[in-house]
Amino acid sequence: MSSDFPVVYTRTEIESYLPTGWRLSGEQGEGQWDAKAGSWRAVVSDGAEFEWPLLVKSSEAAQKGRMDALREAMDKVYRNRLGKHTRGLGVGS
Numbered sequence: 001m002s003s004d005f006p007v008v009y010t011r012t013e014i015e016s017y018l019p020t021g022w023r024l025s026g027e028q029g030e031g032q033w034d035a036k037a038g039s040w041r042a043v044v045s046d047g048a049e050f051e052w053p054l055l056v057k058s059s060e061a062a063q064k065g066r067m068d069a070l071r072e073a074m075d076k077v078y079r080n081r082l083g084k085h086t087r088g089l090g091v092g093s
Contacts, residue, residue: 006033007040007061009070014042014054017074021047044077052077 011030015023023045024030031042031054038058043051054077061069 005058006035007056007058007066007069008033009040009042009056009066013067013070014044017071018044019046019078025051044074046081050081052081 009030011024014030018024024042025045026043031040033040040056040058040061042054044054045051054073056066056069056073060072063069064072
């Protein structure tokens with residue numbers, strides 16, 4: 001895949017990888033293809049309404065398949081969220 005073949009996902013495909021309580025956010029809804037960067041981007045919100053960028057590179061989708069690339073990108077976002085301390089924000093400890 002290259003910028004000539006954008007990576008796109010439907011709302012159902014994206015939501016199938018979101019953890020319980022998470023949702024798509026932002027005005028783009030199903031995300032946007034960025035031809036210059038060669039990647040698809042969306043914003044997801046966790047259960048505490050913190051927003052997290054979700055990014056799938058075209059090269060990763062070509063190598064792993066578009067759905068596996070989405071799954072791995074969401075796994076990265078989720079692991080990153082678990083590593084963030086929220087003390088003082090009224091969430092977690």
